[in-house]
Amino acid sequence: MTTVLNAEAIGAPTQLMIAGRWMDASDGRTFEVDDPATGEVIAFVADASVDDGLAAVSAAAAALPAWSATPPRQRAELLRRTFELMTQRADDFARLIVRENGKALTDARGEVAYAAEFFRWYAEEAVRAEGHVQTAPAGTNRILVLRQPIGVSVLITPWNFPAAMATRKIGPALAAGCTVVLKPASDTPLTALAMGALLAEAGVPAGVVNVLPSRRSGPVVTAMLHDPRVRKLSFTGSTEVGRGLLQQAADCVVNCSMELGGNAPFVVFDDADLESAVAGAMVAKMRNGGEACTAANRFLVQRGIAGAFAGRLTEAMGALRVGPGLEEGVQLGPLINAAGREKVESLVAGAVREGARLTVGGTAPDGPGFFYPPTVLVDVPADAAILREEVFGPVAPVVVFDTEEEAVALANDTEFGLVAYVYTRDLQRGLRFSEALESGMVGLNRALVSDPAAPFGGVKQSGLGREGGHDGLLEFMESKYIAVTW
Numbered sequence: 001m002t003t004v005l006n007a008e009a010i011g012a013p014t015q016l017m018i019a020g021r022w023m024d025a026s027d028g029r030t031f032e033v034d035d036p037a038t039g040e041v042i043a044f045v046a047d048a049s050v051d052d053g054l055a056a057v058s059a060a061a062a063a064l065p066a067w068s069a070t071p072p073r074q075r076a077e078l079l080r081r082t083f084e085l086m087t088q089r090a091d092d093f094a095r096l097i098v099r100e101n102g103k104a105l106t107d108a109r110g111e112v113a114y115a116a117e118f119f120r121w122y123a124e125e126a127v128r129a130e131g132h133v134q135t136a137p138a139g140t141n142r143i144l145v146l147r148q149p150i151g152v153s154v155l156i157t158p159w160n161f162p163a164a165m166a167t168r169k170i171g172p173a174l175a176a177g178c179t180v181v182l183k184p185a186s187d188t189p190l191t192a193l194a195m196g197a198l199l200a201e202a203g204v205p206a207g208v209v210n211v212l213p214s215r216r217s218g219p220v221v222t223a224m225l226h227d228p229r230v231r232k233l234s235f236t237g238s239t240e241v242g243r244g245l246l247q248q249a250a251d252c253v254v255n256c257s258m259e260l261g262g263n264a265p266f267v268v269f270d271d272a273d274l275e276s277a278v279a280g281a282m283v284a285k286m287r288n289g290g291e292a293c294t295a296a297n298r299f300l301v302q303r304g305i306a307g308a309f310a311g312r313l314t315e316a317m318g319a320l321r322v323g324p325g326l327e328e329g330v331q332l333g334p335l336i337n338a339a340g341r342e343k344v345e346s347l348v349a350g351a352v353r354e355g356a357r358l359t360v361g362g363t364a365p366d367g368p369g370f371f372y373p374p375t376v377l378v379d380v381p382a383d384a385a386i387l388r389e390e391v392f393g394p395v396a397p398v399v400v401f402d403t404e405e406e407a408v409a410l411a412n413d414t415e416f417g418l419v420a421y422v423y424t425r426d427l428q429r430g431l432r433f434s435e436a437l438e439s440g441m442v443g444l445n446r447a448l449v450s451d452p453a454a455p456f457g458g459v460k461q462s463g464l465g466r467e468g469g470h471d472g473l474l475e476f477m478e479s480k481y482i483a484v485t486w
């Protein structure tokens with residue numbers, strides 16, 4: 001297979017990858033990919049049509065019987081080989097991510113290491129798809145349960161982690177014996193295309209992974225979800241788009257895993273260690289420049305420590321170096337695009353109108369690129385819009401609370417439930433509070449929860465199902481029950 005490189009040699013293919021071949025869109029359309037640090041076009045990428053979507057499903061369906069019959073150990077070794085190749089090329093991947101996403105190089109390096117780990121973890125899980133056997137309660141027969149691959153899977157990923165959101169789906173899908181069509185976000189298709197090339201180089205057979213960038217996401221995905229050969233949708237993105245896809249998936253009763261939006265509370269009790277709470281706040285808020293579903297969206301701080309915490313957070317945020325992600329020493333790159341920046345600007349302006357006070361940041365700089373400075377807001381009223389919506393930017397609103405009961409009520413006062421963070425030195429309180437939180441994950445005196453070995457996912461309108469860990473493998477498998485008399 002030959003990889004067609006973009007003329008600007010940014011190091012990624014720019015065509016569709018279907019059935020092991022690189023090809024233009026059936027109607028020849030392309031779309032632009034921009035560098036968020038400059039607003040300049042860095043590549044033109046093939047824009048898949050509905051016909052291309054259905055061709056990719058055909059390729060995945062044709063590859064399914066042989067792939068699902070491939071011994072788990074062989075599938076595992078291909079995933080392991082992909083992990084090794086990705087680790088060897090980590091710097092190339094990181095630079096490509098910065099070009100199309102804008103994040104700081106250190107964040108991109110962190111993402112690549114995290115992304116590659118999904119290949120390693122699922123190489124290990126591929127050989128552990130255990131079923132079970134038991135005696136029926138009546139004693140009449142045995143209950144035998146096998147795990148079988150669910151089938152052709154459509155994987156849809158967002159722009160904020162262009163590598164990790166793809167590997168978190170491809171790894172378990174391939175380990176389970178499924179074949180896939182990956183539709184990356186159209187702001188960041190290049191990393192996904194480079195990943196397709198990497199999997200092919202590792203030896204994954206043609207048609208097992210198909211990569212389908214498209215600006216026509218709506219019609220292309222609708223057509224795929226109405227093709228009865230598609231049995232699984234694994235989506236990561238906004239709750240709004242996820243809701244619509246769940247409705248569509250209902251028509252053919254397609255199995256869905258949904259990783260949707262978040263509104264993470266970061267709760268600091270009076271007895272917390274101030275140093276580690278501030279360091280944690282910086283990680284939970286600023287990992288990926290605030291453009292993470294796990295980003296701390298609201299800081300709920302007990303009155304006794306609130307002044308000191310806000311002061312230290314303001315200092316730390318104000319000290320960050322902002323600039324183009326590839327520049328040495330830069331800690332915060334631009335936001336993804338103009339719309340992303342406008343949303344952040346309008347939420348901050350709204351909060352100030354509602355009575356909040358800026359202690360640092362709050363004004364976007366002039367010049368090219370979609371930059372927004374690290375920003376802290378204090379005295380934020382409890383009903384401010386910024387506390388209800390996903391900010392997706394480097395903005396930290398601080399709210400003061402008095403009692404534990406009040407903190408639980410504030411933390412749970414959202415339709416989202418992805419992750420929450422709690423800082424306290426009282427372990428009993430920490431665990432009690434963690435249990436009371438309506439979220440799929442909790443960071444207790446820890447600001448980073450993402451781990452390929454752990455079940456990642458949300459409750460309420462943050463999603464359905466889990467990615468990572470053994471749970472992530474089972475999302476791509478069906479249980480087959482055989483009632484046996486022997």
Ligand code: NAP
Pocket residue numbers: 156157158159160161165183184185186187214215216217218219221222236237238239241242244245258259260261262292293294390418458462463
């Ligand atoms: P988005 O607008 O929902 O897009 C996500 C993906 O869906 C993209 O590939 C997009 O393609 C596609 N899409 C958009 N409209 C579609 C439609 N009508 N039919 C089918 N596909 C469609 O989300 P985003 O702005 O890329 O990502 C940010 C969101 O992702 C945030 O809400 C964040 O919290 C969430 N997220 C969640 C997790 C998690 O694990 N829970 C992780 C990361 C991000 P186009 O780019 O072509 O529009």
